[in-house]
Amino acid sequence: xxxxxxxxxxxxxxxxxxxxxxFVPLTLGMVWLLVIMETVWVMxxxxxxxxxxxxxxxxxxxxFALGVTTGITMEFQFGxxxxxxxxYVGDIFGAPLAIEGLMAFFLESTMIxxxxxxxxxxxxxxxxxxxxxxxxxxxxxxxxxxxANGWMQNPIGAEFNYHTMRMEMTDFWAxxxxxxxxxxxxxxxxxxxxxGAMFVLSISSWYLLRGRDVEFAKxxxxxxxxxxxxxxxxxxxxxxxxxYSVGESQQTKLAAMEAMWHTEPAPAAFNVIAxxxxxxxxxxxxxxxxxxxxxxxxxxxxxxxxxxxxIMAANRARIVxxxxxxxxxxxxxxxxxDTAAQAQLKAxxxxxxxxxxxxxxxxxxxxxxxxxxxxxxxxxxPKVAPMFWSFRIMVALGVAMLxxxxxxxxxxxxxxxAANRRLLKxxxxxxxxxxxxxxxxxxxxxxGRQPWTIYGVLPTRLSVSTLSEASLYGSLAGFVGFYxxxxxxxxxxxxxxxxxxxxxxxxxxxxxxxxxx
Amino acid sequence: MLxxxxxxxxxxxxxxVLLVGFAIMDGHDMGVGxxxxxxxKTDVERRVVINxxxxxxxxxxxxxxxxxxxxxxxxxxxxxxxxxxxYWAMLAVLWALFFRPVGFDYRSKLDNPTWRTAWDWGLFxxxxxxxxxxxxxxxxxxxxxxxxxxxxxxSFYEGSFWALLNPFALLCGVVSSAMITxxxxxxxxxxxxxxxxxxxxxxxxISVLVALLGFSAAGVWLALGIDGYxxxxxxxxxxxxxPLAKTVVRETGAWLANYQRWPLAMLLPLLGYAGLIGAVLLxxxxxxxxxxxxxxxxxxxxxxxxxxxxxxxxMPSSSHLASSLTVWDSTSSHMTLGLMLAVALVFVPIxxxxxxxxxxxxxxxVTAAYVRENSHSTY
Numbered sequence: 001x002x003x004x005x006x007x008x009x010x011x012x013x014x015x016x017x018x019x020x021x022x023f024v025p026l027t028l029g030m031v032w033l034l035v036i037m038e039t040v041w042v043m044x045x046x047x048x049x050x051x052x053x054x055x056x057x058x059x060x061x062x063x064f065a066l067g068v069t070t071g072i073t074m075e076f077q078f079g080x081x082x083x084x085x086x087x088y089v090g091d092i093f094g095a096p097l098a099i100e101g102l103m104a105f106f107l108e109s110t111m112i113x114x115x116x117x118x119x120x121x122x123x124x125x126x127x128x129x130x131x132x133x134x135x136x137x138x139x140x141x142x143x144x145x146x147x148a149n150g151w152m153q154n155p156i157g158a159e160f161n162y163h164t165m166r167m168e169m170t171d172f173w174a175x176x177x178x179x180x181x182x183x184x185x186x187x188x189x190x191x192x193x194x195x196g197a198m199f200v201l202s203i204s205s206w207y208l209l210r211g212r213d214v215e216f217a218k219x220x221x222x223x224x225x226x227x228x229x230x231x232x233x234x235x236x237x238x239x240x241x242x243x244y245s246v247g248e249s250q251q252t253k254l255a256a257m258e259a260m261w262h263t264e265p266a267p268a269a270f271n272v273i274a275x276x277x278x279x280x281x282x283x284x285x286x287x288x289x290x291x292x293x294x295x296x297x298x299x300x301x302x303x304x305x306x307x308x309x310x311i312m313a314a315n316r317a318r319i320v321x322x323x324x325x326x327x328x329x330x331x332x333x334x335x336x337x338d339t340a341a342q343a344q345l346k347a348x349x350x351x352x353x354x355x356x357x358x359x360x361x362x363x364x365x366x367x368x369x370x371x372x373x374x375x376x377x378x379x380x381x382p383k384v385a386p387m388f389w390s391f392r393i394m395v396a397l398g399v400a401m402l403x404x405x406x407x408x409x410x411x412x413x414x415x416x417x418a419a420n421r422r423l424l425k426x427x428x429x430x431x432x433x434x435x436x437x438x439x440x441x442x443x444x445x446x447x448g449r450q451p452w453t454i455y456g457v458l459p460t461r462l463s464v465s466t467l468s469e470a471s472l473y474g475s476l477a478g479f480v481g482f483y484x485x486x487x488x489x490x491x492x493x494x495x496x497x498x499x500x501x502x503x504x505x506x507x508x509x510x511x512x513x514x515x516x517x
Numbered sequence: 518m519l520x521x522x523x524x525x526x527x528x529x530x531x532x533x534v535l536l537v538g539f540a541i542m543d544g545h546d547m548g549v550g551x552x553x554x555x556x557x558k559t560d561v562e563r564r565v566v567i568n569x570x571x572x573x574x575x576x577x578x579x580x581x582x583x584x585x586x587x588x589x590x591x592x593x594x595x596x597x598x599x600x601x602x603x604y605w606a607m608l609a610v611l612w613a614l615f616f617r618p619v620g621f622d623y624r625s626k627l628d629n630p631t632w633r634t635a636w637d638w639g640l641f642x643x644x645x646x647x648x649x650x651x652x653x654x655x656x657x658x659x660x661x662x663x664x665x666x667x668x669x670x671x672s673f674y675e676g677s678f679w680a681l682l683n684p685f686a687l688l689c690g691v692v693s694s695a696m697i698t699x700x701x702x703x704x705x706x707x708x709x710x711x712x713x714x715x716x717x718x719x720x721x722x723i724s725v726l727v728a729l730l731g732f733s734a735a736g737v738w739l740a741l742g743i744d745g746y747x748x749x750x751x752x753x754x755x756x757x758x759x760p761l762a763k764t765v766v767r768e769t770g771a772w773l774a775n776y777q778r779w780p781l782a783m784l785l786p787l788l789g790y791a792g793l794i795g796a797v798l799l800x801x802x803x804x805x806x807x808x809x810x811x812x813x814x815x816x817x818x819x820x821x822x823x824x825x826x827x828x829x830x831x832m833p834s835s836s837h838l839a840s841s842l843t844v845w846d847s848t849s850s851h852m853t854l855g856l857m858l859a860v861a862l863v864f865v866p867i868x869x870x871x872x873x874x875x876x877x878x879x880x881x882x883v884t885a886a887y888v889r890e891n892s893h894s895t896y
Contacts, residue, residue: 054894065622068575069615075585079600080607084671086600090593091849095857098590101583102864109579110868110875113572116894121878161850163757165670166593168850333668465601466673475608482612486619493626506893 008472009081009464012479014446016073018439019483023067025438028142028189029196029231030060031135034115036223038131042124051509052220053131054119055502056200059494061116066490068109070483081472085453085463091168092158092175093148100144108137142192143185150181153249153445155454160349162332162342167457180250183238184445190234191441194401195434197228201408202431203498205424208417212511213501218418225408225417232402239398249455253448255308256384257391258293259283262307267294273392276384281308308381315354316377318456322355323373324348326365353457354380360461382450390440390447397437404430522754522845524854528591529831529844531861533824535587539580540697540820541813542872546570546577548701550617550644551694554637556705556716563637564625564888564895569708571896572879574621576872578614581647590857594670594760594847595831599654602664602674606650606681613646625896644701645694652693655823656686656735659743659772661835666760675836685743688735695728696793696816703796703812707805710882721800725793732789732819739826745771746833746841758846765838772826782825788818 034053041049075097078086086094111134118127151158157174158167169175201224207217254260259276260268261283270293274286291301298305306314325348331341348355357379358365361372368376408427411417417424449455453463497504503512519527549570557563570577589596600607616639624636660683663676702724705717744767756762776782792815799808827833831847834840848854888895 061622062626065618068578068618072578072582072614073611075582076600076607076611079585079589079596080604081601083597083601086589086597087593087670087672090589090596091853094586094590094593094596094849095853098583098586098857099860101579101586102860102868105582106576106579106864106868107871110573110576110871112575114875114878117572118878119894120891161757163759164850169853169856172852172856465597465604466671467601467604471604475604478608478612482615486615489619489623493623497626504893 005467005469005472006461006464008469008476009467010460012081012472012476013077015476016070016077016479016483017446018442019479019487020067020070020074021438021442022435022487023063023070024142025188025192025195025434026063026199027060027067027138028192029194030056030063030199031131031138031196032193033196033200033223033227034060035128035131035135036227037220038128042128047509048216048219051502051505051507052216054505055216056220057115058497058504059199059203061112062490062493062497064112066486069486073479081465081467081475082453082463083465085458088166088458088463089155089158089454091166092151092155095169095172096144096148096151096175100141100148104137104140104144106137107133108141111137139189142189146185146188147176147178147181149445150178150184151175152452152454153184153449154178154180155457160352160457162329162345163336165333167454186238187235187441190231190238191434191438193231194228194235194405195438197224197231197405198401198431198434200224201228201405201427205427206498207501209421209424209428213503214418216502216510221408221417222412225405225412228401229405229409232398232405236398236402249449249452251306252311252381253387253444255306255311256382256448257387257444259286259384259388260293260305260307261309263304263310264307266298266304267291267301268305269293271388274388276388278384308384312377312381315380316373318351318354319357319373319376321348322351322353323358323365323368324355325352326355326358330365353452353454353459356462357451357459360459379451382448387444387448390444394437394440394444397433397440401430401433401437518851518855519858520755521851521854524851524858525754525844525848527858528848528854529824529828531858532584532587532591533821534865535580535584536824537817537820539584540816541700542577542580543574544648544697544700544816545704545809546574546701547644547648548697548699549705550620550640550701551698552701552705552717552720553644554641556713556720557637558712560630560633561885561888562713563633565709565713565883565885566705567621567624567640567896568883568888569705571621573875574617576875578617581614587857587861591849591854592831592842592847593849594758594842598664598672598674598842599662599832601672602662602676603654603681604674605678606654610647610650613642613650616640616643621896625892644697648697649690649694652690653681653686655693656689657681657683658827658830658832659689659739659745659823660685661746661767661833661841663836664832664834665837665840668761670760672840685735685738688731688738692728692731692735692819695724695731696819699724699728699793699796700809700812700816703800703805703808706800707809708883710884718800722797725797728819729790729793732786732822736786739772740770743772744769745774746830746838747771747774748829748843752829752845754845756845758848760840760842760846763839763841763843763846765833765841767838775825775828779825785818785821785825789815789822790818792816792818 034057037049038053041053111130114130115134118130156178157171159170161168200220204217204221207213259271259274261281269288269290271286271288275284277284325345328341328344331338355365357376358368358372362368404426407423411420411423451460453460500512503510549566553563553566557566620636620640620643624633664672664674666672699721702717702721706714747766747768748763749766750764792811795811796808799811829844830841832842
């Protein structure tokens with residue numbers, strides 16, 4: 001039973017973010033497929049490529065509408081539901097969100113209007129430029145959002161100020177070039193490209209299985225297979241993993257998703273499958289591959305990857321130090337000129353966030369008992385089993401898609417794919433896989449950050465707005481209900497137009513011509 | 518680099534610019550949404566109305582999103598306190614906005630009258646509700662909002678959603694709603710013809726009348742019946758933001774004090790009147806494009822009037838006066854304000870350029886013939 005504001009706020013954020021993330025990856029990927037198709041049209045002048053741009057663009061638009069709808073919520077939910085978070089880190093976190101609007105979202109949203117309405121009013125090259133700017137805008141948008149998100153995982157370039165009672169930016173370039181953010185960006189947009197490619201590949205396969213609009217479907221299939229193969233390689237090779245050796249939060253996450261309870265001599269073994277036992281903090285059994293974990297996690301054979309017990313011991317020390325920081329801060333909030341407290345805060349400021357973890361157990365942090373400190377240290381590790389299994393599901397899906405796109409590309413180079421019913425059927429049935437992988441991947445990244453909203457800086461518990469549970473129940477139900485209705489409308493239109501195919505353009509060149517409406 | 522106090526003032530102005538930009542750009546398509554069920558009687562007429570803003574509403578909506586982002590970055594105290602305090606009002610805005618992207622894109626994709634009528638009313642809600650609620654919220658700022666901060670600057674809202682719906686705030690809601698409707702109406706006069714245009718012209722006259730009557734009534738009410746807020750301690754604009762460091766008192770007529778201090782500020786309410794009346798007159802002589810910009814100036818005048826009357830307050834607290842948020846103690850750090858100013862100075866002109874290009878590409882009347890000929894590609 002979820003019965004408090006913190007859990008309800010988390011659930012609402014997770015629900016709205018995961019809904020939003022049903023639509024974003026497809027937008028990110030499909031827009032580049034539109035760029036490719038339209039470029040071929042401009043270069044060759046072949047009509048079918050313009051039809052492809054328009055038809056896939058129509059489906060893109062149906063998806064885009066819900067991406068925008070669910071995206072508005074994300075921009076405002078920090079303020080409505082995470083007010084203390086917004087106050088505490090708005091000085092840093094707000095900037096990339098505002099820049100996203102000014103640099104990227106304006107561009108994307110202005111160009112999408114011209115993409116749909118500008119066909120007869122723009123020259124071919126002008127329209128292509130519009131499509132390219134649409135793609136650049138949507139991908140830049142992802143960049144700024146992930147810079148903001150990356151800072152939550154690895155908060156660099158900022159410092160706490162007891163006068164204003166918040167984190168303040170000290171180095172924008174550090175926030176901008178945060179290695180965790182960069183790794184996340186590459187991994188996330190690549191996952192989006194895979195999603196776009198799978199969408200086109202699967203629906204094209206369905207046309208080919210039915211033997212209709214064959215030329216249109218074959219050309220779409222080829223482009224999707226090549227683009228998808230390149231993207232799935234990028235997702236796997238440039239995976240988030242490259243970022244895991246960097247920040248501390250990422251090390252915690254890595255240890256949790258690998259169920260690495262203890263530091264092992266480098267290079268560590270990889271648990272292909274294991275049975276994590278949360279209560280006893282060990283694996284009941286595991287199938288290991290030597291060396292692999294160390295290589296993936298550190299890109300070296302000599303660096304150690306810390307295990308969960310070692311991370312907890314280090315965090316325990318930081319909580320004890322952070323306790324001093326919290327005590328000093330409380331004194332300073334009453335008397336800003338208290339020089340002893342200033343010195344004490346300065347000495348322990350880096351651990352302030354860890355001290356704040358104790359507020360879960362006592363309001364008077366100075367009096368926290370060793371048992372409370374131990375419990376807080378245990379809290380710094382997210383639950384291992386959900387992390388372990390989610391990560392493995394994501395990787396398995398990635399590998400499966402690598403196989404599919406590899407096969408599809410190979411067949412399309414050989415020219416045999418249109419008659420290969422096994423391949424076409426497989427491509428059709430694999431349609432949901434990238435969405436599953438994206439959602440699970442999002443879960444790993446964000447659930448793995450718990451118990452923090454900003455790793456090491458601000459515990460999730462303290463980040464929420466002072467709202468009532470009744471308000472949260474009401475809004476959560478409202479969001480889920482509203483989104484579900486909209487999702488039904490979206491799916492209905494998507495299936496309808498995908499079934500009808502390019503005939504929905506009303507050009508007279510395809511099967512299932514649409515009557516004028 | 519500019520000093521902190523100057524940057525705080527500049528950002529007050531910039532948030533104002535974004536708010537006015539939102540009212541002018543997103544405002545006209547919200548006004549169009551509000552008028553949709555009334556000026557379009559047949560399906561084709563409604564499609565004409567929708568397609569006047571079809572290519573632009575999405576870009577325009579980013580003024581709203583960016584406004585939110587800018588308040589987050591520049592005024593994190595306000596972002597946190599207002600959005601969580603006005604929780605249900607904000608959700609009502611969000612949920613109303615949900616109808617727009619899907620309404621525009623999905624409405625004409627099915628040839629089913631029930632489906633289309635349902636989305637038409639969805640677009641109405643998406644156009645009508647947000648400006649109404651923003652007006653109501655602004656009205657409540659003049660009255661003061663019941664909230665306070667604790668020593669660690671956690672904000673607590675003490676009122677209820679229903680308390681926001683008091684008579685003065687509702688009057689402000691009417692002004693906001695009417696001026697946005699007027700703005701949508703003059704846009705429709707410019708972009709449509711025949712019956713739709715004639716109905717939009719009538720709607721323009723009515724909504725301008727309502728907006729200006731309401732605006733006048735609110736001014737009188739403010740002068741006579743509503744106590745303003747004044748900072749009673751010394752102000753150091755360069756100090757680090759700390760809402761609890763000052764003292765505040767309430768005084769009758771204080772909301773109009775700025776017009777005595779800076780008589781030129783009187784130009785703002787005058788611009789409000791002149792702009793909206795100008796829009797009506799220009800529409801009458803067939804100069805609807807100039808009329809649109811007159812209306813835009815009118816919106817700037819009315820919003821500017823609200824802003825300058827409140828200055829330096831942004832969100833006064835009625836229950837714990839010292840917690841009031843002002844221009845001086847609501848901002849982010851010196852560095853962030855400077856950085857965001859640089860970003861805004863680079864990107865706002867670029868945005869205006871490509872927005873202008875987008876409108877230029879789509880310029881001209883939207884006709885019934887255009888909608889019929891392009892029934893598969895238009896909304």
